[in-house]
Amino acid sequence: MAANRYNPATHPWNPPMNDGVHFQSRLPLAWQTESKQSPFEAARFLDVLGAIEHVGDDTPDPRDAKLDLQLVWLARLLTPALPPSVEARIGIEHAVWFQAQPLPSGARGWVGFSPSDTLPFLLSLPAQIIACEPSGSGGHRVAARWIIEDQMLREALERMVFRHHREQIRRKREAGL
Template sequence: MSQLPIPDGVHFFAHLPLAWHATLQQSTFEATRYLAVLAEFEASSDERNHAQEALHAKLDLMLLWTAKHLSQDLPPAKDAVIALETISWLDATALPMGAHGALTLSLSRIFPFSLQLPAEIISCAVSGQGYAITARLQLKEEALRDWFERTVFRNHRRIVHSERGAAA
């Protein structure tokens, strides 16, 4: 992943399904709700009582089955750096600077879903056998931006904690 630009601030590295599309085909509401449900799905169940936990287990299983069914259409996995305002990835195909469209990505192996985020290509440089591409996210709606930032912070924290645990 050293071929990708490292942004300042909170970010994380991932190998995840990711593709560029010329048009956004997902509503902001759907993207926002997925990020909110993903946060709940990944949350600790310490604060739930037994009845709530049983209900959540049923809902989680239903969501997993639905996501598994829909995940057959996920794009191929690519190395990426996910930051609060940008996403960089390695690709075999160049993209034109200034192109507007949508990044399709899946942020969870356990709860896969093709999340689409509006973006603009701000960098495309030759890197090894392909291109290092950076897109600036265009998250204009506050709720979507908030849930995406929470997702980036959560993943960043998880990686920092695992690195600290490995160093100890």
């Protein structure tokens, strides 16, 4: 089999790095050589995002609604332009995405992505490239593992991934009914 053809055994969307808990989406994402925020900032952003995107029966307090709107405006000021959207899989241990240029295996940097349309903010998480393969579309399928040492950030990422994972399952069930 040619190196640029699909091989399920080595395809980065499949094992051995299948997180189990992950979500797939088309979202703004880019590899970065420097961090755009501290681990504390990134963790707090994920916590606030979780609170804003919480879908419940309770009506939000008008003060919370004002604060939410201010946060949206601040996110747009801090991230005036997002990278192009790409197909990606974000898991609790790995990220996989498609891009035009190859990245060297072993490279360390940050995966910058915006996990929400609600708060368009570019989150930067430390990662290491573990695979980069040509894809059939002329680009490259890149796989990276998270190298998050900050426990607060790791837990915030896991909560965000679980939330998106559950939402995708819910949407699939509704579509199947």
